[in-house]
Amino acid sequence: MTWRDGARRLRRGPRFGRPDQAVRVGPRSALVLTLASVAGLMMFVWPLLVRVEPQGLQHGTDAPFLFVAILPVLIVVVLAELSEGGMDSKALAMLGVLSAINAALRPLGAGTAGIETVFFMLVLAGRVFGAGFGFVLGCTSLFASALLTAGVGPWLPFQMMASAWIGMGAGLLPRRVTGKAEIAMLVGYGIVVAYGFGFLMNLWFWPFVTGAEVDYHDGSLSYVAGAPVLENLHRFAVFTLLTSTAGWDTGRAITNTAAILVLGPAVLATLRRAARKASYGEVGTYGERSATGEGRVGRR
Numbered sequence: 497m498t499w500r501d502g503a504r505r506l507r508r509g510p511r512f513g514r515p516d517q518a519v520r521v522g523p524r525s526a527l528v529l530t531l532a533s534v535a536g537l538m539m540f541v542w543p544l545l546v547r548v549e550p551q552g553l554q555h556g557t558d559a560p561f562l563f564v565a566i567l568p569v570l571i572v573v574v575l576a577e578l579s580e581g582g583m584d585s586k587a588l589a590m591l592g593v594l595s596a597i598n599a600a601l602r603p604l605g606a607g608t609a610g611i612e613t614v615f616f617m618l619v620l621a622g623r624v625f626g627a628g629f630g631f632v633l634g635c636t637s638l639f640a641s642a643l644l645t646a647g648v649g650p651w652l653p654f655q656m657m658a659s660a661w662i663g664m665g666a667g668l669l670p671r672r673v674t675g676k677a678e679i680a681m682l683v684g685y686g687i688v689v690a691y692g693f694g695f696l697m698n699l700w701f702w703p704f705v706t707g708a709e710v711d712y713h714d715g716s717l718s719y720v721a722g723a724p725v726l727e728n729l730h731r732f733a734v735f736t737l738l739t740s741t742a743g744w745d746t747g748r749a750i751t752n753t754a755a756i757l758v759l760g761p762a763v764l765a766t767l768r769r770a771a772r773k774a775s776y777g778e779v780g781t782y783g784e785r786s787a788t789g790e791g792r793v794g795r796r
Contacts, residue, residue, distance in 0.1 A: 622666030630663025686752030694745035
């Protein structure tokens with residue numbers, strides 16, 4: 497190989513993750529991501545785990561605001577960890593484009609009757625670009641769409657975390673499934689996350705808006721401070737079934753199913769073509785001319 501022929505080569509990026517992953521997740525990032533997810537989950541479920549005495553319940557409403565203040569910091573830490581050496585300019589550009597697309601898609605449904613047009617693209621992008629990219633895209637998409645639709649509120653950090661899990665989960669689906677089986681798998685995943693998103697978003701506000709000082713045996717669907725976890729979970733399951741599952745969550749599941757069936761194959765092909773052309777994690781290097789004039793490829 498001559499120097500001119502072999503001067504320019506591409507080398508692989510970080511050794512961890514697939515070559516088409518826009519955000520490579522190494523061991524440290526995976527640990528931070530896991531810890532952040534556990535902390536985020538605790539933000540949703542802590543009222544079920546912490547026993548609060550009735551006389552101190554008036555202070556219980558302070559806790560959600562403390563968590564809302566902490567969660568954005570937590571997300572920023574995770575994004576910084578994922579971006580350190582794992583996100584190049586090409587991945588950042590793709591993240592910006594897809595975040596803008598999702599932000600523009602969300603107002604088309606505006607959540608009416610559960611019609612949410614933002615999640616199917618999140619599922620497809622997470623599937624193509626990997627779990628790390630899906631996590632980041634989930635956060636940025638919901639944040640951008642909230643700014644666009646004036647949807648900023650105490651619920652936003654919880655929406656961002658739940659959406660981040662959706663994108664990350666799509667990137668963790670089995671890679672060997674292809675063709676029609678892949679579309680069927682993504683449809684099933686879209687249905688599951690549609691109900692899961694509704695479940696989590698109900699859970700974040702349910703303990704604080706449905707009343708707490710009601711005897712469990714009266715059949716109320718309200719949260720009871722200090723009640724056994726299973727009793728509160730039963731109340732919450734019935735509350736969710738009656739208030740959102742049959743309407744909003746089912747509408748979201750239908751939207752995801754229709755969008756993935758109709759647009760999924762074309763969008764997947766487009767995103768994969770973009771991933772191949774971008775060659776995430778690969779940079780050009782130049783070989784050094786040897787004393788004999790023959791070139792050898794340099795590796796940084």
